[in-house]
Amino acid sequence: MRGYSLAAILRHGLRRNLTWPEAIRHPEPKSRYDAVIVGGGGHGLATAYYLASMHGITDVAVLERGWIGGGNTGRNTTIVRSNYGQPANSAFYEHSLKLWEGLSDELNFNVMLSQRGLINTFHTAADREAWIRRYNFMRLRGIDAELLSREDLAERVPAMNLSTDLRLPVLGAVLQPRAGVAHHDAVAWGYARAADAKGVDIIQNCEVTGFAREAGRVVAVETSRGRIDTGKVGICVAGSSSEVARMAGIRLPIETHLLQALVSEPVKPFLDVVVSAGDYGMYISQTDKGEVLIGGPLDGYNSYSQRGSPATIERVLASAVELFPAISRLRMMRHWAGANDMTMDGSPIISRTPVEGLYFNGGWCYGGFKATPASGWTFAYTMAEDRPHPLNEPFTLERFESGHLISERGAGRLPGLH
Amino acid sequence: MLTIPCPHCGDRAETEFVYGGDAGVSRPADPAALGDAEWSAYLYLRDNPRGRHSEYWYHRSGCRRWLQVERDTLTHRVLATSFAGYPKRGSE
Ligand SMILES: Cc1cc2nc3c(=O)[nH]c(=O)nc-3n(C[C@H](O)[C@H](O)[C@H](O)COP(=O)(O)OP(=O)(O)OC[C@H]3O[C@@H](n4cnc5c(N)ncnc54)[C@H](O)[C@@H]3O)c2cc1C
Ligand SMILES: [Zn+2]
Numbered sequence: 001m002r003g004y005s006l007a008a009i010l011r012h013g014l015r016r017n018l019t020w021p022e023a024i025r026h027p028e029p030k031s032r033y034d035a036v037i038v039g040g041g042g043h044g045l046a047t048a049y050y051l052a053s054m055h056g057i058t059d060v061a062v063l064e065r066g067w068i069g070g071g072n073t074g075r076n077t078t079i080v081r082s083n084y085g086q087p088a089n090s091a092f093y094e095h096s097l098k099l100w101e102g103l104s105d106e107l108n109f110n111v112m113l114s115q116r117g118l119i120n121t122f123h124t125a126a127d128r129e130a131w132i133r134r135y136n137f138m139r140l141r142g143i144d145a146e147l148l149s150r151e152d153l154a155e156r157v158p159a160m161n162l163s164t165d166l167r168l169p170v171l172g173a174v175l176q177p178r179a180g181v182a183h184h185d186a187v188a189w190g191y192a193r194a195a196d197a198k199g200v201d202i203i204q205n206c207e208v209t210g211f212a213r214e215a216g217r218v219v220a221v222e223t224s225r226g227r228i229d230t231g232k233v234g235i236c237v238a239g240s241s242s243e244v245a246r247m248a249g250i251r252l253p254i255e256t257h258l259l260q261a262l263v264s265e266p267v268k269p270f271l272d273v274v275v276s277a278g279d280y281g282m283y284i285s286q287t288d289k290g291e292v293l294i295g296g297p298l299d300g301y302n303s304y305s306q307r308g309s310p311a312t313i314e315r316v317l318a319s320a321v322e323l324f325p326a327i328s329r330l331r332m333m334r335h336w337a338g339a340n341d342m343t344m345d346g347s348p349i350i351s352r353t354p355v356e357g358l359y360f361n362g363g364w365c366y367g368g369f370k371a372t373p374a375s376g377w378t379f380a381y382t383m384a385e386d387r388p389h390p391l392n393e394p395f396t397l398e399r400f401e402s403g404h405l406i407s408e409r410g411a412g413r414l415p416g417l418h
Numbered sequence: 419m420l421t422i423p424c425p426h427c428g429d430r431a432e433t434e435f436v437y438g439g440d441a442g443v444s445r446p447a448d449p450a451a452l453g454d455a456e457w458s459a460y461l462y463l464r465d466n467p468r469g470r471h472s473e474y475w476y477h478r479s480g481c482r483r484w485l486q487v488e489r490d491t492l493t494h495r496v497l498a499t500s501f502a503g504y505p506k507r508g509s510e
Contacts, residue, residue, distance in 0.1 A: 242466035253462035255440075256491070301420075301437040304468045304492045309419050311433045344462040401458040413461055416437060 003108050023189060024196040029203050029225055033061045035232040035383060036221055038208045038244060040064025041073040042184075043361055043368065044236035045191035045202070046376020047383070049107075052198035054377070055384035060200045061230075062192075063223060065207040069188030072238045073369065075338035077261050077283070077295045079274055080370040081118050081179035082143055085134040088394035088406050089347060094143055095391055096374030097178060103373060109190030111182050112288070116273050118179035119148065119157065121323075123168035123279040135174045146175040159270050159324050166322060168279050181274060181285060187372055211248045217356040218248070234359045234383050236375075239304070239339035241362035248355050252363070253344040253400045255415040258299040259366045260308035260316075262335040266290030270326065280319035292327055294320050298340070298366070300416045308337035340366050345399075346418030347406035350379050350392040359383050360397065365418055420489075423499050426481040438474030440464050441486050441502065468492050474502055 002008065002021065012020050035051060037044045040062045051057040062068075080100055082093035104110050122128045138145035149172055150162055162170055192202055203225070210222035211233065220229045237244045245252050266289050276283035281297045296316030299309045313335065321328045343349060343363035348371065350361050361379045364371060378392035388396065394406055411417040420432035446452055446460055469492060475485045484502040489495065 243468050251463040255464055255466050302491050305494050400462045401454050
């Protein structure tokens with residue numbers, strides 16, 4: 001792999017950019033690999049990269065049904081943060097944020113991490129107390145966390161409606177300064193290119209259709225392009241977890257729900273921070289291209305359709321316009337929905353399974369993009385060592401049986417509410 | 419937007435309803451007799467199919483009855499609706 005650099009940009013620029021080599025190879029699948037990853041989203045590609053770079057396992061195939069990064073990695077609103085209260089989530093996501101901070105250098109690929117800060121507004125006294133409690137936990141753990149008054153907000157986010165006539169007036173906010181956004185495709189392609197350079201075969205248009213088992217061990221995967229023998233399989237198929245696990249006879253504590261997002265036509269910069277208003281069920285940021293990117297809550301019922309309900313769009317946009325009246329006349333340009341695997345406690349699963357040699361990574365709810373580096377990092381460890389790293393030890397499948405749930409919101413076993 | 423045909427009120431928009439989750443899960447008759455694995459399977463494990471799904475919906479802004487709806491989770495087509503809790507349940 002020739003590295004990307006200023007010199008390379010100049011060299012190829014002089015040749016009118018016609019001579020850039022392809023970022024990854026397109027190999028035919030071999031009949032056997034030391035390890036196989038199912039799913040070529042950010043998580044699967046990161047897992048393959050860390051298997052090769054940290055554990056010396058380079059005879060690895062990533063099998064992707066469609067194209068890499070075409071799943072939820074390519075459908076998300078790219079918020080990166082580590083503002084969690086539960087100790088297990090806090091340690092895991094802070095590790096992820098630290099990996100993000102070095103990622104462009106590590107991968108020689110600009111993942112466009114922009115630590116522009118994340119503001120969570122609160123609109124009731126109870127919510128204020130809950131956020132302050134959570135942000136104090138963060139400070140005790142050495143994670144950046146600040147409290148903002150209404151005056152601070154007026155200065156930091158001039159476009160925000162701070163009128164006391166709102167149905168839910170803004171009382172204040174918390175800020176994580178190191179949070180922000182990154183570029184979704186860049187993360188998938190950065191990990192893919194770096195894994196490919198270490199010998200990993202990335203195989204697109206290759207759907208896994210079954211798992212061959214002998215004496216309780218996985219021995220091969222069946223695919224649309226033939227059987228591939230292997231002793232280690234990692235599942236990273238956000239949005240298809242229940243269907244894929246079913247092929248191995250495993251039932252999961254997961255329901256699949258829709259999450260939508262939409263972007264406006266591009267406008268001049270007016271919002272340089274990510275704002276999330278939980279009580280309004282709406283979050284908003286402005287992309288580097290100038291589009292206003294708006295997201296909301298789940299639609300609320302099981303669905304794989306990847307088509308969101310207009311009722312949710314209407315609610316989310318009404319909230320966005322109430323908090324940011326200046327956007328009321330913007331036209332929305334694109335809208336989409338992704339199928340999110342919601343666990344019963346709202347936290348992910350990175351775990352061994354009852355089938356020897358078969359590992360499961362999933363249940364990322366609506367927050368798995370920011371987890372991409374740490375997810376790959378801990379999953380590679382788990383697959384290489386056949387045991388969890390301390391960072392993902394709490395995120396087992398068994399926690400649902402032993403009762404050690406990791407419930408950030410305490411919403412109970414209602415996946416649609418996490 | 420889903421249109422759910424309520425057996426009492428007729429075709430109504432999804433916004434009139436509250437979702438009640440998987441209707442294929444029934445509470446074990448004698449919870450105290452179960453081990454952790456069976457109890458947690460009842461509480462947490464779901465088939466979560468991509469396709470036909472039996473589920474509960476509560477008609478909050480209508481007749482206020484609980485419905486059992488058969489719906490395809492990929493196409494969103496509603497295949498059948500009935501009042502929940504009546505004998506038909508689980509008989510297919
Ligand atoms: C609208 C929306 C907004 C979001 N916003 C955020 C956010 O702001 N911040 C955040 O952190 N997270 C966010 N998320 C969540 C985030 O997108 C996901 O958690 C994350 O991208 C999951 O990555 P992944 O690599 O696990 O999955 P994916 O990128 O979905 O990759 C899984 C891959 O597996 C493939 N696959 C499936 N079945 C098979 C098979 N049988 N054989 C082979 N391949 C298969 C799929 O084709 C897919 O490419 C959002 C999600 C949505 C939908
Ligand atoms: Zn009714």
